[in-house]
Amino acid sequence: FDSRLPLVNRSDGTKNGETFAPAKDQFQEELVIRPLHSGDIYASFQFRTLWDTDFLQEGQKKVSHYRLFPKSLGQVLSKFSVQELHISFTQGFWRTMQWGQPFIPSPPGAELWVWFHDTVSDVDGNWKELTNVLSGIFCASLNFIDMTNTVQPSASFKPLGLGNATDHRFLRYATLPREIVCTENLTPWKKLLPCGSKAGLAVLMKSEKLFHSSFHSQAVHIRPICQDEQCTSKAWELRQTLNVVFDHYTSGQGKKEWSLFKMFSRTLTEACPLASSSKVYVDITDNPELFELSPATPLLSQAVVLGDRRTYSVYDLTRAETFGQLRSFNLLLRWKGDNMLRPLLHAERYVAGFGLQTGEIHTVIYNNHPYRAFPVLLMDSVPWYLQLYIHTLTVTSKSRDNKPSYIHYQPAKDRHRPHLLEMLIQLPPHSMTEVTVQFERALLKWTEYTPDPNHGFYVGSSVVSALVPSMVAMSTNFTQDQPLFSSFVPVKEESSYFVRVYTEPLLVNLPTPDFSMPYNVICLTCTVVAVGYGSFYNLLTRTFQVDEPSPPLAKRLANFIRRIRGVPLLA
Amino acid sequence: MSHDFLQMHLKAVISCLLIFLYKVHTTKAGQFFSSGHTNNWAVLVCTSRFWFNYRHVANTLSVYRSVKRLGIPDSHIVLMLADDMACNYRNPKPATVFSHKNMELNVYGDDVEVDYRGYEVTVENFLRVLTGRLPPSTPRSKRLLSDDRSNILIYLTGHGGNGFLKFQDSEEISNMELADAFEQMWQKRRYNELLFIIDTCQGASMYERFYSPNLMALASSQVGEDSLSHQPDLAIGVHLMDKYTFYLLEFLEEVHPASQANMNDLFKVCPQSQCVSTPGHRTDLFQRDPGSVLITDFFGSVRKVEITKDTINLTSPVEPPIQRSGSGDIQIESLTYVDQLPVAEIIHQKPKQKDWHPPDGFILGLWTLILLVFFQTYGIKHLKHIF
Numbered sequence: 001f002d003s004r005l006p007l008v009n010r011s012d013g014t015k016n017g018e019t020f021a022p023a024k025d026q027f028q029e030e031l032v033i034r035p036l037h038s039g040d041i042y043a044s045f046q047f048r049t050l051w052d053t054d055f056l057q058e059g060q061k062k063v064s065h066y067r068l069f070p071k072s073l074g075q076v077l078s079k080f081s082v083q084e085l086h087i088s089f090t091q092g093f094w095r096t097m098q099w100g101q102p103f104i105p106s107p108p109g110a111e112l113w114v115w116f117h118d119t120v121s122d123v124d125g126n127w128k129e130l131t132n133v134l135s136g137i138f139c140a141s142l143n144f145i146d147m148t149n150t151v152q153p154s155a156s157f158k159p160l161g162l163g164n165a166t167d168h169r170f171l172r173y174a175t176l177p178r179e180i181v182c183t184e185n186l187t188p189w190k191k192l193l194p195c196g197s198k199a200g201l202a203v204l205m206k207s208e209k210l211f212h213s214s215f216h217s218q219a220v221h222i223r224p225i226c227q228d229e230q231c232t233s234k235a236w237e238l239r240q241t242l243n244v245v246f247d248h249y250t251s252g253q254g255k256k257e258w259s260l261f262k263m264f265s266r267t268l269t270e271a272c273p274l275a276s277s278s279k280v281y282v283d284i285t286d287n288p289e290l291f292e293l294s295p296a297t298p299l300l301s302q303a304v305v306l307g308d309r310r311t312y313s314v315y316d317l318t319r320a321e322t323f324g325q326l327r328s329f330n331l332l333l334r335w336k337g338d339n340m341l342r343p344l345l346h347a348e349r350y351v352a353g354f355g356l357q358t359g360e361i362h363t364v365i366y367n368n369h370p371y372r373a374f375p376v377l378l379m380d381s382v383p384w385y386l387q388l389y390i391h392t393l394t395v396t397s398k399s400r401d402n403k404p405s406y407i408h409y410q411p412a413k414d415r416h417r418p419h420l421l422e423m424l425i426q427l428p429p430h431s432m433t434e435v436t437v438q439f440e441r442a443l444l445k446w447t448e449y450t451p452d453p454n455h456g457f458y459v460g461s462s463v464v465s466a467l468v469p470s471m472v473a474m475s476t477n478f479t480q481d482q483p484l485f486s487s488f489v490p491v492k493e494e495s496s497y498f499v500r501v502y503t504e505p506l507l508v509n510l511p512t513p514d515f516s517m518p519y520n521v522i523c524l525t526c527t528v529v530a531v532g533y534g535s536f537y538n539l540l541t542r543t544f545q546v547d548e549p550s551p552p553l554a555k556r557l558a559n560f561i562r563r564i565r566g567v568p569l570l571a
Numbered sequence: 572m573s574h575d576f577l578q579m580h581l582k583a584v585i586s587c588l589l590i591f592l593y594k595v596h597t598t599k600a601g602q603f604f605s606s607g608h609t610n611n612w613a614v615l616v617c618t619s620r621f622w623f624n625y626r627h628v629a630n631t632l633s634v635y636r637s638v639k640r641l642g643i644p645d646s647h648i649v650l651m652l653a654d655d656m657a658c659n660y661r662n663p664k665p666a667t668v669f670s671h672k673n674m675e676l677n678v679y680g681d682d683v684e685v686d687y688r689g690y691e692v693t694v695e696n697f698l699r700v701l702t703g704r705l706p707p708s709t710p711r712s713k714r715l716l717s718d719d720r721s722n723i724l725i726y727l728t729g730h731g732g733n734g735f736l737k738f739q740d741s742e743e744i745s746n747m748e749l750a751d752a753f754e755q756m757w758q759k760r761r762y763n764e765l766l767f768i769i770d771t772c773q774g775a776s777m778y779e780r781f782y783s784p785n786l787m788a789l790a791s792s793q794v795g796e797d798s799l800s801h802q803p804d805l806a807i808g809v810h811l812m813d814k815y816t817f818y819l820l821e822f823l824e825e826v827h828p829a830s831q832a833n834m835n836d837l838f839k840v841c842p843q844s845q846c847v848s849t850p851g852h853r854t855d856l857f858q859r860d861p862g863s864v865l866i867t868d869f870f871g872s873v874r875k876v877e878i879t880k881d882t883i884n885l886t887s888p889v890e891p892p893i894q895r896s897g898s899g900d901i902q903i904e905s906l907t908y909v910d911q912l913p914v915a916e917i918i919h920q921k922p923k924q925k926d927w928h929p930p931d932g933f934i935l936g937l938w939t940l941i942l943l944v945f946f947q948t949y950g951i952k953h954l955k956h957i958f
Contacts, residue, residue, distance in 0.1 A: 091658065129708045136710020139684050141691050155917045162906045182658035183666050184685040207681055211658055211666040231905040375914050405918045424917055450690060451620055451739040467912045490908035498911040515741075 025051040025068045026276045027194050029201045032312075032485050034283040035335055036099050039248040039256045040214065043263065044103050045201055046484040047193055047240040052227055054234065068274060069238060070192040072137055077222065077236075080126045080133075083170070084115040084159050087134065088219035089181040091211070092245075093504055096346045101306050103485045104241050106217045107461035107502040109177035110140060115159050116170040127172045139184045145174040149383065149460075151420040154408045156379040156465050160489065161223025162234055175381070175460035177505040181216060183207040189218050192240060193272075200272025200317075201280075204264040205242065215245040221488075229477075239488070259332045268329040271317035278317040281483060282331065285310040292334040295324065305486040307344070307470030307497045312483075344369050345376070347464045349503035356441060356511045359386075363435040363462055363503060367427035369469060374496070375405070375426050376466040378435065382419040382459055384412035385442040385510060392438040395423070398431050414442075441510050449512065459506040467496040608722040608763045611872045612715060613638050613648045616697060618729030618738045620654040625668070625809040626800050628656045630728045630770055630816040632678040633670050637823040638724065642872035649700055649715055651687035653729075653739050663806060670812050670820060672804040686713050694744045701725075702755045719760035724768070724869045728816065731771030733794055734779075750780040757783040764857070766869040770815045772797040775851040787857045787864075789837065791815035792848035799847050814846045828871050834861035 027049050034042045051069045066074055076082070088106040114130065116123050127150065135142035154168050186207055190197045197205055210216055219241045224234040246263055248254060261267055271278035281301070284291055299314040315322050315329070323329050346366040353359035365376060382388055390409060395402045406424035410417070427433055450457075473494045489498050551559070559569045615638070617631035635650055657668050657679045668679040687696060699705050700715050717723055729736055735743040756762055767788040769777050774790030781788065791798040791813070800810035801817045812820070818841040826832055838852050838861070854861050910916075 132706075132708040133710055136686075136712045139686065139688075139712075141687075141689055144690070155920065158909050158911050158913075160908075160911075162908060164907075164909070166909060178689075180655045180658055180689070182655055183679060183681060184683050184688070187682055187684055207666040208664070212664070226906065231907070234906065375912070377912060377917070405914075406920065408920075424914065451741040465912055467914075489911065492908070492910055 024053060025049060027068050027272070027274050028277045028484060029272060029275050030277070030279045030281065030484050031201050031204075032103065032281045032283070032483075033331070033333070035256075035258070035333060036245070038098050039254075040099070040245055041248070041258045041263065041333070042099065042102075042243070042245050044244075044485060045205075045240075045242040046103075047202075048484055049194065049238040050225075050235050051238075052233070052235045054236075068194045069236070073192065073220075073222065073238065076130065076133055076137070080130045081117040081120045082114055082130070082222070083117045083163060083224070084161050085112075085222040086114070086160075086219070087112045087138070088217055089138070089140065089179065089185050090215075090217040091181040092213070092215035092217075094215055094217075094245075094502070096343050096501060099245065100343055101499060101501075102243055103305070104217075104219060104221075104243060104488060105500045105502055106219055106243075107175060107177070107463070108505050109175055109458070109460070110142065110179035110181075111173075111175045112142065112145065113157050113171065113173040115163070116172075118167065118170060120170065123170055123172065131174075138188055140179060142176070142179075144176060147416060149176070149381075149418055150174040151381045151410075151418060153379055153420065153422060155406065155422055155424070156377050156463060159223070160221070161225055161237070162231075163224065173381070177458040177460045181218070182211065186210070186218065189220070189240065189242075192220070194274045195272035199270055200275060200278060201268065202272070203268065204260065204266050206265055209251070209263065209265050210242075210244055212251055213244050214247040214250075215243065217241075217243045239484070256336070257332075257334045260330045268317060269323065269327060275318070279483070280315040280317065280329075280331065281312040281485070282315075282333065283310055284313050292332075294332045295329075301483070303483055303486045304470075304472050304474055306499065307468060307472060307474070309472045342368060344468050345464070345466050345499060345501055347462065347501045347503045349462055349506065351506050351508055352436075356509060358438060358440050359508065360436055360438050361386075361388075361459075361506070365425070365427060365433045365435075365464060367429060367431050367433070369429050371429050372469045373427055373429050374466060374469055375424055376464050378421075378423050378425060379463045379465070380419070380421040382412070382421070382439070383457070384414050384416070384418055385444060385457065386419075386439045386459065386508065387412070387442055388419050388421075388437050388439045390421075390437065393421075393435070394437075395425060395433065395435050397428050397433040402426070402428075402433060415448075441508070443511055446513070446515075449515075453510070453512045456507040456509045459508060461502040461505050464501040464503070466499055466501070468499050470495060470497050607720065608868065609720040609873060609875070610717070611643050611647060611722050611724070611869070612717045613643055613724040613726070614651075614700065614715060615648065615724075615726045616651040616692065616728070618653055618692060618727065618736060620739045622654075622656070622659055622661050623809055624654070624729075625656050625807070626812050627728045628652055628654065629668050629670050629678060629812050631726065632668050632683075633812070633816060633820040634726045634768075634823075635683070636678045636680065637820065637826075638870055641823075641826065641828055641867060641870050642874065643870075644872070645684045646712065647872070648684075649687070649713065650683075650685050651692045651697065651700075652685050653689070653692040655688065661808075669804065669807065670817070672802050672811060674804070674806070684712070690739075692739060694738050694742050694748075697738075697744070698748065698752050701752045701761075703759065703761060715761075717761050720763050721761070722869055723762045723765045725765065726768045726770075727777075728770040728813070731769070731773060731777065733773045733776045736769070736771055736777060746777045746780045749777060750782060753781060753786060754783045757785075764859075764868070768819075770798060770813050774798065778853050781853070781856060784856055785858060786853075787834070787861070788853040790851045791841070791846070793851050796848040815841050815848075815850060818845055823866075823870065826866050826870065828867060830865075830867060832866045834864045834866070837866060 027047070029045070029047045032044045034044070036042055049068050077085070088111050090106045090108050093108050094102055094105065112131065112134070114127065116126060120126055124147070128146065131142045131145040151173050152168060152171060153173055157171060157173055158166065186205065190202060190205060193202050195202060197203060221239040221241070223237055225237045227233050227235040246258070248256065251262070282293060284293060293313060297313050297315055299316065301312050301314050302309060303312060317329070344367070346368065348364045350362055351359050352362055361382070363378065363380070365378070367373070390411070395404060402425060404423040404425045408420070408422040410420040412419040423435070425433060474491045474497055476491050476494060491497065555570055562569050615631050615635050617627045619627040631650070631652060635648065638648060639645070656662060657666050664674065666679065667674070667677045670676050670678045700713070703715060705714055727736060729738070731737060734746050737743050753765065762785070764785045765787070767778060767786060769789070770791040771777075773792060773794050773796065775793045778788035778790060799814050801812045801814045803810045822837070822840045841850055843849050
């Protein structure tokens with residue numbers, strides 16, 4: 001807004017012959033709306049801030065002037081020498097079979113994974129402090145992340161940004177499946193945006209509508225990326241993403257008819273003035289003739305995302321004619337057909353067994369490709385109180401044993417470290433692969449139980465990372481004009497795309513003691529001691545003496561008169 | 572004669588009036604600076620978990636809302652909610668917490684920052700926040716950074732009894748612990764004046780044991796009495812608020828930042844006819860007269876503003892030196908992205924030897940040394956039995 005700030009294309013000269021450095025940061029925002037075949041609608045917001053600077057370079061002047069990039073995150077990055085940071089808060093579970101693949105996957109609860117710079121000497125100390133600082137920034141209880149739920153994956157979670165540091169000593173991963181997401185997490189998230197929630201696409205984010213949905217996920221991804229095509233220098237990219245799926249029964253009144261106003265109870269009035277691009281994409285690939293979209297737009301764009309070429313209608317909010325006469329932009333979608341997206345990779349997980357002593361974890365991975373086999377990397381992080389028996393681990397595909405080509409297992413240490421199991425499994429085409437492992441439940445110490453132990457204890461989602469063969473050739477060029485939703489994961493080869501699928505988190509009951517028992521035991525013991533000891537003591541020390549009852553009044557009077565007379569008394 | 576007398580009388584009356592007005596003016600101005608505090612803090616705690624204790628969260632959020640409305644910023648409020656009601660799966664209207672039935676007032680709102688939530692609300696964390704003895708990595712938003720000129724408002728609600736308050740159905744804080752915590756705060760000069768409000772059953776027992784100066788306390792019921800809840804909402808299915816805090820909220824909605832309402836009005840909130848229980852208060856430890864203490868001394872925030880008409884010259888901005896060097900001489904290699912799933916690399920990855928094992932020769936050498944020392948001490952003649 002400030003007119004004194006330098007702009008890139010300033011044609012007039014500057015005052016006093018000074019030359020201002022061109023603005024080194026830019027901000028883009030976009031919203032993708034994809035109708036799902038079940039009648040629900042999927043909206044994905046992405047806000048990207050690019051900044052050409054280096055937090056981690058030594059010898060340079062420390063960064064002190066923040067314009068679009070939020071200062072709270074910039075200071076965190078430089079203080080803890082963070083190379084990459086990914087944090088997500090999710091409420092609900094992404095139903096792959098019904099909704100297809102999301103643009104940015106995330107597990108239920110909170111997930112945080114960080115790559116530290118290779119100059120860091122004490123990674124664990126930095127990790128602990130970083131989680132505390134982030135818990136203050138995002139108003140979440142991330143301070144519960146400690147050594148008992150942090151793992152160091154050896155092959156999963158390679159950096160999504162630039163860098164050649166692939167020493168997994170600098171990677172830390174943790175999830176908190178119990179973490180809830182509510183307005184108090186959305187408020188600081190919105191404050192990180194350059195325009196806040198006052199202008200641009202962020203005005204649509206009203207918590208009463210966003211949390212009344214089947215799936216809600218907000219995330220922050222920070223990584224270094226190429227500045228340009230030649231890729232000779234780095235730029236920092238901050239992506240804030242918000243994915244939400246609205247259920248057409250609870251918020252749509254059962255009709256396959258959606259509008260921006262119905263989804264968010266707001267319409268768009270202007271683009272964010274600080275944004276260099278502000279666009280709304282609507283996925284109109286399937287059944288275009290059965291699809292009604294208003295206001296109509298001639299702008300169409302094709303993008304290859306998740307292995308499929310899809311067509312989008314584009315609305316550019318930086319152009320005034322998008323808003324029409326009423327100066328407000330409301331999208332109306334009405335469709336009658338079904339567009340069934342069959343996902344190629346899908347995973348499920350559940351606990352089998354009965355009782356409170358033993359159980360079995362089953363992870364089922366489906367490969368729906370008709371003729372291609374591809375490898376997947378399964379990562380499981382199980383808390384220490386479910387003691388896994390790894391000798392009972394079996395991997396079967398099509399009822400035959402399937403030996404993984406790479407297994408990394410780190411056993412748990414009680415109250416210290418969770419189990420980590422990583423396996424590279426080749427999935428045969430059109431098959432179901434089942435991974436089973438038995439476990440025994442531990443009895444926790446009295447103070448380690450949560451205030452509501454009968455709810456159960458959560459086990460974080462498994463992560464399945466895969467390179468899925470793509471039906472359409474993916475583009476490997478890096479261009480600045482690519483829409484944000486197709487440029488999140490860097491593409492190395494054209495024939496496959498990288499996807500990450502999260503399974504459900506598990507809820508297991510641990511044997512829970514009755515916490516009222518100490519009081520009952522004290523009462524019972526004291527009663528028994530009193531009655532038992534008391535009787536025994538009486539038995540040993542009590543002596544009986546004969547005691548004559550006092551005579552009635554007439555006899556007493558008679559005895560009194562006899563005593564006076566000196567005559568012997570009555571009995 | 573009578574005319575002169577009348578004039579003199581009139582003059583006397585006018586001068587008396589002027590003196591009276593002057594006195595009122597000075598007392599008003601004097602009052603503005605007599606409170607002695609420069610900043611305001613609030614610690615609002617809800618200690619109950621589970622959906623049927625919705626009303627305790629609504630209580631705390633309504634006080635949070637009033638305090639924010641009257642000027643205390645989020646950075647000066649420590650809000651502790653033991654359970655999440657707004658985004659609870661049983662809430663028919665997600666992201667809302669209502670205080671009035673028929674969903675009239677959403678006290679949760681769109682701009683709320685909860686500092687301690689869920690399992691973090693424990694007696695230990697509460698006492699650590701009060702006394703300031705937190706681990707060094709605690710972020711600022713979770714700390715009570717008050718000084719000796721801060722007025723602090725502490726509001727507690729939940730289930731309580733005679734002499735204790737229950738935290739999350741698993742532990743309690745006693746009135747003696749609370750009194751000692753306040754004494755620690757006084758000794759460390761962490762407050763100027765403190766207002767303590769508690770809305771639980773037998774709430775007056777919690778302030779019986781206070782012994783530090785400058786404390787004022789209010790409770791919703793006396794010892795032996797229960798605090799009752801106000802009204803249920805049939806759509807949500809639970810009681811929405813407690814009676815005392817409901818009437819407190821109604822009272823605070825009338826207060827605005829420039830209001831002159833004082834503590835005596837606060838003591839009159841919710842008499843027995845409305846509340847069924849008898850609210851109590853304690854002012855013997857407080858140095859000022861409660862009638863001269865404004866509500867906004869605790870619920871609002873002091874902003875001392877100095878208006879000036881001078882112009883200030885800003886220096887010209889300092890631009891950072893352009894660091895991009897010419898790409899002629901130095902050969903900069905292009906950076907690449909990492910392969911996300913390098914299958915061949917992963918299969919041939921050797922597991923890292925994390926634990927350090929001493930070399931085998933070391934163990935042998937150690938045992939040899941032990942044996943040699945043994946034989947040296949006890950005589951060489953035993954050695955022939957070994958070799």
